Amino acid sequence: MKIKVMYFAVLREQAKKSDEILEISFTNPRDIYNYLKRKYNFSLEISELKVAVNDCYEDFDIELKEMDSLVFIPPVAGG
Amino acid sequence: MKIKVMYFAVLREQAKKSDEILEISFTNPRDIYNYLKRKYNFSLEISELKVAVNDCYEDFDIELKEMDSLVFIPPVAGG
């Protein structure tokens, strides 16, 4: 399945890219993050993150569909 | 004794003047207000007022001195 992933802030720096299209067999954000965490050595734990699918906050266990857009959201710090 | 009195807001309207010099025998703000209340038909009671002597809030029973400046302060409504 193809999933579009965007990276922000510390995840963008650690992945050394802003976005990519993943070709993977994992179908929920939790499994995908665990895969990416190993791949890019992400410092953040899942418990520190939120996840957005197609620009909406979602659960880490939601089933993804082909070409969904996926964003892992580090702790925010606006203002 | 001569006392300078200034009037503001509803008291100014009821006295029909902004200030005057009183020549009176009363020596504290309380007696002076009671005198003025009768004279000008002031609608406000002493309990509704504060008093300032020489631009400082004072007690109604303070002893006044020659040419002190006296202001009776109706309920305020700034802002």
Added chain:
Amino acid sequence: MFEISIDSIEEYKSKSLLTPDCGAVVTFEGRVRNHNEGQCVDSLEYEVYKTLAEKEGEKILQNAKVKFHIINAFCIHRIGHLQIGDLAVWIGVTSKHRREAFKACEFIINSVKEAVPIWKKENYCDKSIESKWVYCQEDYH
């Protein structure tokens, strides 16, 4: 600084209050509203006992600085004849952190309404109703 102005006032820029350690600026504008207590209001007339007002106003700003550990506070109050939408009072507070700035700004406007010798007379849309000196009311602004 606390100022009384007979001329029309505008929202101030916070620029003149800024310092490098300032992280938060909270401002308050009190404007003339077109109604009060169910009455359609046409305009307001403000009157001031200037010497005492400046003294009391300054005292309020100093109290706010001590009480809330803010950096700067400024207040300007207009007097005279004001129309709907006109700015009657502008307050600006700067601080390191936002919570203190919010608290101090609200403290200042509350105190100004309670303690500064300024009076206002409401003129009503319905001219058969006599203009009235209003007292500081909780629900104004």
Added chain:
Amino acid sequence: MFEISIDSIEEYKSKSLLTPDCGAVVTFEGRVRNHNEGQCVDSLEYEVYKTLAEKEGEKILQNAKVKFHIINAFCIHRIGHLQIGDLAVWIGVTSKHRREAFKACEFIINSVKEAVPIWKKENYCDKSIESKWVYCQEDYH
């Protein structure tokens, strides 16, 4: 309305938010402070997930309107590289009465800091200290 701006922003005038029934305007400016948690800060870099930020920001403003019975609310947040004193966020709230405007304005900035996907990286005066993505902290601004 909630906006994200890549360009430098200024304190807005409240003019565009005003209505005749408005008696109070409260504004908040979040500015870049020269220190945080004991460290001398040189500059900040803000990054945003724009689509979601605009959606969440708009939701916060709508919530504030319903919760506090205010008239209008506006928020603009800047992103990019900001220097000390620069305006990072400006919020303006109008209401009939002041209490609601103060509460709503504080609610909006608190919510923006908690829920809008914006991140900031602190660059320090001491260049031997590595720049750091900071988390939303109670004591910022």
